[in-house]
Amino acid sequence: DPLPKLFQPLKIRGYTAKNRIWVSPMCMYSAKDGFSTNFHMSHYSQFAMRGAGLVMVEATGVLPEGRISPNCLGLWKDEHIDGLREIVSHMHEYGTVVGIQLGHGGRKGSTIPLQLYGTRDSLRSTIEEGAWPDKVYGPSAIAYDESHYTPKEMSLEQIKIVQQAFVDAAVRADKAGFDVVELHSAHGYLLFEFLSPLSNKRTDDYGGSFENRTRMLIEVVRGVRQVLPENKPLFVRISSTDWVDGGWEIEDTIRLAKILANEGVDLFDCSSAGNDPRQEIPLAPGYQVQFATKVKNEVSGMLSGAVGLITNGKIASEVIESDKADAIFVAREFLRNPSFVLSSAHELGINIKWPNQYERGRLKTNLHH
Numbered sequence: 001d002p003l004p005k006l007f008q009p010l011k012i013r014g015y016t017a018k019n020r021i022w023v024s025p026m027c028m029y030s031a032k033d034g035f036s037t038n039f040h041m042s043h044y045s046q047f048a049m050r051g052a053g054l055v056m057v058e059a060t061g062v063l064p065e066g067r068i069s070p071n072c073l074g075l076w077k078d079e080h081i082d083g084l085r086e087i088v089s090h091m092h093e094y095g096t097v098v099g100i101q102l103g104h105g106g107r108k109g110s111t112i113p114l115q116l117y118g119t120r121d122s123l124r125s126t127i128e129e130g131a132w133p134d135k136v137y138g139p140s141a142i143a144y145d146e147s148h149y150t151p152k153e154m155s156l157e158q159i160k161i162v163q164q165a166f167v168d169a170a171v172r173a174d175k176a177g178f179d180v181v182e183l184h185s186a187h188g189y190l191l192f193e194f195l196s197p198l199s200n201k202r203t204d205d206y207g208g209s210f211e212n213r214t215r216m217l218i219e220v221v222r223g224v225r226q227v228l229p230e231n232k233p234l235f236v237r238i239s240s241t242d243w244v245d246g247g248w249e250i251e252d253t254i255r256l257a258k259i260l261a262n263e264g265v266d267l268f269d270c271s272s273a274g275n276d277p278r279q280e281i282p283l284a285p286g287y288q289v290q291f292a293t294k295v296k297n298e299v300s301g302m303l304s305g306a307v308g309l310i311t312n313g314k315i316a317s318e319v320i321e322s323d324k325a326d327a328i329f330v331a332r333e334f335l336r337n338p339s340f341v342l343s344s345a346h347e348l349g350i351n352i353k354w355p356n357q358y359e360r361g362r363l364k365t366n367l368h369h
């Protein structure tokens, strides 16, 4: 029997993921001045050891003020490269494709680590914790909510600086050995803030029409694609919809994906929400898969990834087998169960290779064939 498509390789440019189950980017709030730590080595390696086809390293700040919290990873200086290179090279020993998500927190930056949510009145980090209240900026001077710092409106000069910072960080990501770069244009962070009419009220070339609101991301894509080696894939994570009337809609996502397919973006990683507290999200298993399916079907030359509440092998396999997406990104289930790839194979009754050292732990019962 041929393996189900979920466990078949996917080649993008010069790199081949050995299966379609990928680790979604997750901030771990464990960096110091942007530097990776031993935690990151253990954390990311465990997924590589246990068979993930691709691991996307968490949102990494392209500037110090581009971090989400003071504890987020960074690639704004060359000194950050070496620590990441060690992690990537170790992960490569397990045959995993390794990506990094480059981001800028914009108006949602300078917040506390997720671990502290619920312990404070506000999500703002303090100066003692390393906050940058005076450097929180976005397309417009509108706060996400009263729990966040109010951003300053970016000048055209600042826009250029941030764009160059994405390009420089992509060069460093390449030097660190990452195979894939993903731009974080989702969840209400800077690049998405430009896309959505709810957060972008600019009246210059970077606001107003669809063409103007997408200019920031398109120019970043052009700059990054130019410095990224031809054989390395470029992904974009997008909030497919704001889930708010009058906001960014799936139709906008499709229109943008068509443009970016011609700019050398290989895959749209289709998430949603995060830019406006009025959002109403219809949470259910695989609730965002529909967006990946639309992108896959309507945008020629663009692959798509599905993410969100994909928590077992059955759902994962159904998404891929019925061509609803090219790959799945899994976040929280990998935190519960770093062996998600191996246990999904077991659940589906499929024999895949286990790490040699762990072979004696392979589950033997309940195999369908």
Ligand code: FNR
Binding pocket: 024, 025, 026, 027, 028, 058, 059, 101, 114, 184, 186, 187, 237, 271, 307, 308, 309, 310, 329, 330, 331, 332, 333
């Ligand atoms: C996330 N998520 C996320 N998304 C992203 O694009 N960049 C990031 O750095 C993070 N950070 C992050 C941290 C933690 C602890 C969680 C739980 C989530 C969102 C994540 O990648 C994913 O899109 C959602 O969690 C939905 O997928 P699951 O968890 O239902 O599989």
